[in-house]
Amino acid sequence: MTTTPSAPAPRVLSIAGTDPTGGAGHAADLKSIAAMGGYGLSVVTAVVAQNTQGVVAVHTPPVEVLQAQLDAVAQDVELDAVKVGMLGSVPVIETVGRWLAEHRAPVVVVDPVMVATAGGRLLEPEAEHALRRILHHADLITPNLPELAVLAERPVARTWDEALAQGRAVADTFGTRVLVKGGHLAGESTPDALVVPGRQEPAAQYGGARVATRNTHGTGCSLSSALATVVARTGDWAGGIGTARTWLRGALRAADSLHVGHGNGPVHHMHHVQDLVADPAFVSAAGAADDDAAPGRSGVGPRAHGVPAAGAGQPADAREADARGTAERFTDELWEDCAPIREEIAALPFVTALGDGTLERAAFEWYLDQDMQYLEAYSRALALLAAAAPGEEIREFFAAAAAAVVTGESALHRARLGGRSPEPPSATTSAYADFLLARTGQDGFAVGAAAVLPCYWLYAHVGTELTRRAHDVGWEGHPFADWLATYSDPDFQSATDVARRAVDRAAATADPATREAMRRAFRRACRLELAFFAQTADDAAGRP
Ligand SMILES: Nc1ncnc2c1ncn2[C@@H]1O[C@H](COP(=O)(O)OP(=O)(O)O)[C@@H](O)[C@H]1O
Ligand SMILES: Cc1ncc(COP(=O)(O)O)c(N)n1
Numbered sequence: 454m455t456t457t458p459s460a461p462a463p464r465v466l467s468i469a470g471t472d473p474t475g476g477a478g479h480a481a482d483l484k485s486i487a488a489m490g491g492y493g494l495s496v497v498t499a500v501v502a503q504n505t506q507g508v509v510a511v512h513t514p515p516v517e518v519l520q521a522q523l524d525a526v527a528q529d530v531e532l533d534a535v536k537v538g539m540l541g542s543v544p545v546i547e548t549v550g551r552w553l554a555e556h557r558a559p560v561v562v563v564d565p566v567m568v569a570t571a572g573g574r575l576l577e578p579e580a581e582h583a584l585r586r587i588l589h590h591a592d593l594i595t596p597n598l599p600e601l602a603v604l605a606e607r608p609v610a611r612t613w614d615e616a617l618a619q620g621r622a623v624a625d626t627f628g629t630r631v632l633v634k635g636g637h638l639a640g641e642s643t644p645d646a647l648v649v650p651g652r653q654e655p656a657a658q659y660g661g662a663r664v665a666t667r668n669t670h671g672t673g674c675s676l677s678s679a680l681a682t683v684v685a686r687t688g689d690w691a692g693g694i695g696t697a698r699t700w701l702r703g704a705l706r707a708a709d710s711l712h713v714g715h716g717n718g719p720v721h722h723m724h725h726v727q728d729l730v731a732d733p734a735f736v737s738a739a740g741a742a743d744d745d746a747a748p749g750r751s752g753v754g755p756r757a758h759g760v761p762a763a764g765a766g767q768p769a770d771a772r773e774a775d776a777r778g779t780a781e782r783f784t785d786e787l788w789e790d791c792a793p794i795r796e797e798i799a800a801l802p803f804v805t806a807l808g809d810g811t812l813e814r815a816a817f818e819w820y821l822d823q824d825m826q827y828l829e830a831y832s833r834a835l836a837l838l839a840a841a842a843p844g845e846e847i848r849e850f851f852a853a854a855a856a857a858v859v860t861g862e863s864a865l866h867r868a869r870l871g872g873r874s875p876e877p878p879s880a881t882t883s884a885y886a887d888f889l890l891a892r893t894g895q896d897g898f899a900v901g902a903a904a905v906l907p908c909y910w911l912y913a914h915v916g917t918e919l920t921r922r923a924h925d926v927g928w929e930g931h932p933f934a935d936w937l938a939t940y941s942d943p944d945f946q947s948a949t950d951v952a953r954r955a956v957d958r959a960a961a962t963a964d965p966a967t968r969e970a971m972r973r974a975f976r977r978a979c980r981l982e983l984a985f986f987a988q989t990a991d992d993a994a995g996r997p
Contacts, residue, residue, distance in 0.1 A: 462492040463685035466526060466558070467678055468549055469538030470499040470511070470566075470575065476719025477503070477569065477671035482536060482678040484722035488700060491682035494530060496522040498549070499541045501575070505670050505714030508573025516544045523552045534560035534685035536678040537591070539575045543583045550587035560685045563591035564677040567600050570670050571717045588627040593647075593690065595677040596623070598637040609637075613644055617655065620648040630656075632680075632694060636672060645698060647691055657691035659698055662789050665796060668708035668718035675720060676701050700725065706788065709917060710946065715925070727950075783960035784906070784953045787972060791907070791979040798915060798983050808922035810931045817933065819876065819990040826878035827985070830886030831908065832858035837893040838901050847955050854948065879993035885981040892974050899959035903971035906956050907978040909949040916940020 467482035475481075479495045486493035498519060502509040526532070535558040540546045553561060565584055567576040576584065581603060588594055588604075598616060602609040604623045610616035613635060620633035628650050635644040643663045646655035680697035684690055707724035721727070798804060803820070806812035835855035842848035878886065889908075893901035920941040923931045931937075939945060956975075960968055 462490055463533035463682055464494065464530060465491045465534040465536060465678065465682050465685060466494040466496065466530075466532050467536050467538065468496045468498060468523075468540075469536075469674065470501045470541065471497055472501060472503055472671070474504045474670075474714055474719070476505065476713065477674050478539060481671040481674040481719070481722070482538065485675040485679040486536075486682045488704075488722050488725070489679045489682035489697065491534075491685065493678075494526055494532070496526060498539055498545050499575075501539070503569060503571075503573065504716065505571060505718050506716035507571045508569050508575065511541060511575070513542055513545060516548045519545060519548050520552075523548070523556075527552070527556045532556075532558040534558055534562070534681040536681040537561070537563040538674055538677070539566040540584065541575060541580065542577050543580045546580055546583040546587055550583075550590065553587065553590040557590075560681055561591050562593045562595060562677050562681040562684075563588060564595045564673055565600050565604065566673070567603060570672070585627070588629060591627075591629050593630040593632060593680075593684075594623070594627070595632045595634065595673065595680075597634055597673055601631075601633065611639075613638060617646060617648065620646065620655075621653070624648045624650045630690060632677075634673070634676075636669070645694070647694055657694065659695060661698070661702060662792060664702060664705040664708075664789075665792050666705055666708050668711070668720060669705065670714075670717040670719045672701060672705070672720060675704065675722060703785070706785065709914070709921075712917075712921065782953075782957050783968070783971075784956050787903070787906070787956075787975045788910070790972065791976060794976075794979045794983050795911070795914065798911065798986055799918065801983075801986050803986055803989070804915065804919070805922075807933055807937075808919035809926045810923065810933060812933070814932075816989065822876045823879055823882045823985070823988070823993075825875060826882050827886055828858055828861075830890055831905070832856075834889040834893040834901070834905055837890070838898065838905060841893070841898040841901060842955075843898055843959070847958075850951055850955070876990075876993075879988055881981070881984045881988045881993070885978075885985055888977065888981060896970065896974070897967075899956075899963050899967050900970045900974050902952070902956045902959055904974040904978050906952050906975060907982050909945075909952045911979065911982050912940050913946050913949040916945070 465486045467479050467486065469479040469482055472478040472480055475484075478501065479497055483493040483495055496519070498513070500512045500514065502511075535553070537549060537553075540549055565576075565588070567581075568574055585604065594604075596604055599609050601616065601619050601623060604627075605619035607619055607622075610619055616633050616635065616638070620631045624631045630650070631648045633646045633648055633655075635642070638644075641663050643661055645659045647657040649656045676697055679700060680693050683693035683696045687693055701720065703724050704720035704722055707721035707727070708718060711718060711721050713719055803812065803816065807817070832855045835851050835858060839848050839851035839855060842851055889904055892904035896904075916937055916939065920937045923934060923937055928934055956971070960971060963971065
């Protein structure tokens with residue numbers, strides 16, 4: 454997004470229903486508008502009792518209340534865009550339709566909401582016809598595939614070509630642009646396309662691998678209000694959709710870190726400012742400095758992969774990546790690339806048993822043993838990285854991380870091994886250790902940093918997932934609760950963020966060959982993480 458600090462915030466009105474869990478409807482709209490730098494206003498059409506698991510009840514206030522809200526806004530505020538979401542019933546649709554006709558905003562986006570992602574009707578069946586009658590007020594409509602099928606009066610599209618054909622038919626029928634969305638298609642990709650009336654070929658197409666998360670509550674609401682905001686500022690539909698999509702994909706990637714609800718949770722609308730608000734420089738600039746901030750944990754704990762005290766080595770320009778707003782980061786590409794490996798890790802018997810607490814003690818102890826062998830090499834690798842680090846702050850971060858691993862490691866040895874000597878390292882453990890030492894010792898900072906990143910990131914990810922599962926089965930008395938808590942700990946998560954930023958910054962100035970070597974190192978480390986989790990004492994001893 455190319456904005457200057459003085460660019461005025463577009464005033465964007467959301468006309469939508471509510472969601473008390475904050476992920477869809479008017480809450481999602483306001484967050485998304487703010488995330489895109491707009492000023493959000495809100496008129497409520499229906500009060501919906503819903504959560505991440507479904508819709509419980511819908512209460513529609515009298516239309517006079519709706520009319521009064523719309524009038525109150527129109528009499529006082531000049532709007533740059535309107536986004537229409539859930540309308541629900543015929544009287545509400547007709548009231549909003551009349552109002553849109555009288556108060557034309559420069560940008561009008563209608564998301565023809567019919568059902569919630571988690572299930573539950575949000576539009577009365579008899580209201581479908583009324584909804585069709587107001588679509589000509591929209592500059593763009595954003596139906597999902599089932600909604601598109603209703604508007605096209607055809608069965609739900611099962612292929613992307615069918616979806617595009619329905620999109621063209623709907624654009625022609627209603628004389629408006631249609632964003633055809635592939636979120637509901639089966640398969641690994643989520644294409645979207647901008648289709649315009651009277652044109653055979655889409656005006657713009659967007660690709661991208663499906664983000665592996667079940668937390669997609671409110672994606673449609675979020676995308677439509679975000680793009681209304683960007684287009685209000687730029688007037689560019691194809692570009693605005695691209696910007697909003699890139700931001701939404703980041704919000705989907707960060708969704709699992711939110712822990713809201715037990716069903717299809719919300720996306721992380723403010724993912725791109727998360728690091729910014731945790732940055733001490735930002736907090737003090739905002740006038741809320743607290744110089745006595747509590748020190749971070751020392752990173753002592755099983756496989757404490759170097760979690761330096763809070764703030765250590767936080768790059769001064771921690772905002773750099775965020776300041777780029779919605780640009781895809783190099784590490785996003787790495788993360789998407791290793792999605793299949795993440796899925797394999799999540800499905801490993803060792804990992805699932807760790808989450809639900811059924812893993813045998815002996816298997817866990819053997820794993821910890823191997824982990825300690827690994828950590829010895831890992832701390833050396835972090836120290837080598839510190840030596841090669843391009844700047845003081847990154848050097849401090851990795852040096853502190855190396856020290857924290859050594860401290861955590863020796864504490865663990867004392868706590869877990871007692872007087873017993875450790876098992877020898879397995880072939881897998883040795884291979885991973887050798888790989889890290891080679892990449893950090895021989896290949897320079899950029900490749901070395903990419904090689905150690907999975908050890909942070911995959912553990913933060915797996916730890917968060919398993920903690921969620923452990924809460925589902927019962928956290929109290931869970932045999933591995935302390936271990937899991939280490940990795941879902943915010944300190945570990947923010948250390949992961951710093952390591953990620955270090956890789957992004959190194960990639961930004963690296964030549965193509967180095968970037969390719971960084972990709973290879975990251976991928977190989979992910980595979981070694983998979984092998985590390987997959988190994989058992991029997992494999993290592995050559996037992997069948
Ligand atoms: N798992 C996912 N990964 C990446 N993009 C997704 C994912 N799920 C949905 N999207 C995107 O989110 C947007 C809205 O998704 P969609 O599911 O089609 O709409 P709705 O939320 O209205 O049902 C689309 O741009 C779609 O491509
Ligand atoms: C009030 C309201 N409006 C819309 C949706 C649809 O949400 P989604 O974006 O997941 O389709 C919802 N669940 N609640």
